[in-house]
Amino acid sequence: MKNIAFLFFFLCTAIVSAQSALYNNGNLRIHNGGSIGFHTNFINESPMDNNLGMAGFYGSERITVSGTVTPQFYDMELALENDMQLDLGVDNISNTNFIFGNILTNLSQPNIFYNFVDNSFYNGENDFSKIEGYAAITNQQEFGFPIGDNEYLRPLILVSESINLFAKSAYFYEDANNPVSLANTYNTATKAFDVELVSTAEFWQLEGTVPSTVSLSWNLRSNLSRLTNDVSLIIPVGWSKAQQQWVNLSRSAPVGTITEGFITTRSILPDEFEIITFGTSKEPYEPLAKDVLFIDNFFVSVNGDGVNDTFYIEELEEFKSNFVQIYDRYGLKVFEKTNYTNEFVGFSNLDNVPFGAEEGLPTGVYFYTIHIPDEDLNYQGFLYLTR
Incomplete structure (x- = not known):
């Protein structure tokens, strides 16, 4: 009360x-x-x-x-x-x-x-x-x-x-x-x-x-x-x-x-x-002008035989800096690296692959882009990944 x-x-x-x-x-x-x-x-x-x-x-x-x-x-x-x-x-x-x-x-x-x-x-x-x-x-x-x-x-x-x-x-x-x-x-x-x-x-x-x-x-x-x-x-x-x-x-x-x-x-x-x-x-980059830097499509076989075990682009050594991104065929970004050398060996570094990330990315075609900030250049290409 x-x-x-x-x-x-x-x-x-x-x-x-x-x-x-x-x-x-x-x-x-x-x-x-x-x-x-x-x-x-x-x-x-x-x-x-x-x-x-x-x-x-x-x-x-x-x-x-x-x-x-x-x-x-x-x-x-x-x-x-x-x-x-x-x-x-x-x-x-x-x-x-x-x-x-x-x-x-x-x-x-x-x-x-x-x-x-x-x-x-x-x-x-x-x-x-x-x-x-x-x-x-x-x-x-x-x-x-x-x-x-x-x-x-x-x-x-x-x-x-x-x-x-x-x-x-x-x-x-x-x-x-x-x-x-x-x-x-x-x-x-x-x-x-x-x-x-x-x-x-x-x-x-x-x-x-x-x-x-x-x-x-x-x-x-x-x-x-x-x-x-x-x-x-x-x-x-x-x-x-x-x-x-x-x-x-x-x-x-x-x-x-x-x-x-x-x-x-x-x-x-x-x-x-x-x-x-x-x-x-940004829309897909225009193909690289060959008189600047020639980048072809790549074959990457991460099987440990010492041949094409990494995604290696020799021409990047000519520039002080770069930024590399790799996408799967569905448009999912699976890898990116500033000042890339040869770090991609078939695994994502973004923690966004829903299944089987510990086993590596599946065999197939991937799309890569490269930006060279010093020259303001954008490049693109394809790589085929196999194991």
Whole structure:
């Protein structure tokens, strides 16, 4: 009875001061089979965990969740005409049901997020009901973050090699060159030489410490036609913290059309990149001019007989630096090396070959490209690998 009176007192006090809110400073708990409906702002100042019932947020007005102690809900339902604003993080340990209305967090405050804990999941997400801001996961391995902006659901799908103790993501419909919500800038003209262009329309931020693949989708608003008319050239790119430039994260060919599709990165460590977006790769290099450097197609037989055991290009010794990349016939990059000599012996060095990597790459035709930065020359050719 004292707890009820306490809550009622604070609720009445808030109403009198014309700032309607439910204030929790006691032991508020939703038991199994129970439910509570929030039609006003919620201020949480005391532990609120071990809930087993359902908490619903309803109404035509915006509801703000604030306070100093993160509330933890079991099942949560959202049906708000004017969204929910999080000024405090919220944990969900079972299900989040998006009916209508967004969960908003400030993109300039990454420490405030909606957290899907353990086996928590969601349903009903769409363009009009999602997380517009930061979403996080705790103790999950594979997850699609239901994130976006005020117009579109723009999810990021994370598939990790092991369970993430914590990972977090947000979507930004902003120009990476001068983002509104972030302090840093990411010059789209500063890029690795196998990246042709980088999108200025949108990007995602992803934090995580477990090697993972990331799948992103684009729509008409992504405006990738400003980058290319050839969908096969679309690649995922990330701003490398170490290199301070945009780098190619591609694993396989994109799927879809220039106005709608998706693509998946190679396995990356998310924390090595500031942000991720779309870019385009350079078109296949023109054949080498023979009066500069003649490079033929190669036969590589890694059988230890001392003949053609490595991919060796004698002419590269004439230049101070080079960059070599090798792709399989499906367009998957399997090898790359700066200042290459004769390191390729039939094995990938990118950790992105899904099966049998320890046994080496399979017999077949591979495509190689070479860049000579000192001369600004680009070359291409084929090699046949056998064992």
